[in-house]
Amino acid sequence: MEENGKKVTRRKFLEAGIGVITGAIAVGLGGTALTSIGAPAITNKREGKWVEAGNASELADGQFHKIGITYDAKDGWLEGKVKQLVYVKVNGEEVFALSATCTHLGCNVNFDEQSGNFKCPCHSGVYDATGENVSGPPTHSLAKLEAKVEDGKLMINTALKEA
Ligand code: FES
Incomplete structure (x- = not known):
């Protein structure tokens, strides 16, 4: 396999692919966490008084x-x-x-x-x-x-x- 005139080994190609997938998962989780933090606290669970x-x-x-x-x-x-x-x-x-x-x-x-x-x-x-x-x-x-x-x-x- 070749990329920009350089020979890319099968191992490097797979490592790059794993990096892309890991990054996508991290962005997804980060987005979820930010959404949760930014969302108003809508909950029925609270201490009664x-x-x-x-x-x-x-x-x-x-x-x-x-x-x-x-x-x-x-x-x-x-x-x-x-x-x-x-x-x-x-x-x-x-x-x-x-x-x-x-x-x-x-x-x-x-x-x-x-x-x-x-x-x-x-x-x-x-x-x-x-x-x-x-x-x-x-x-x-x-x-x-x-x-x-x-x-x-x-x-x-x-x-x-x-x-
Ligand atoms: S807020 Fe939609 S029916 Fe009451």
């Missing part, structure tokens, strides 16, 4: 209330304030809470009184009153959150639970 979300007596029993909670959070190396919308339904001392974040691409769902379902305005995802996905692109239910009434205050735990 109890957050006070107002007076429970101000919430009418048996209906959903959209409540915004804000808290400090740390996710990997990211730290900052998290604002989260939660739907809460109080029945006496019992509290049912769902994340308002659509599991498709993260828009906030709205509760539709007429149908009794949560509807996502972005791509028409629909969830029933328990948070179960019933139609549209979402393949997962809305995340549930632990919630309780303590000393008259509505308390919400920020840890998201799979529905």
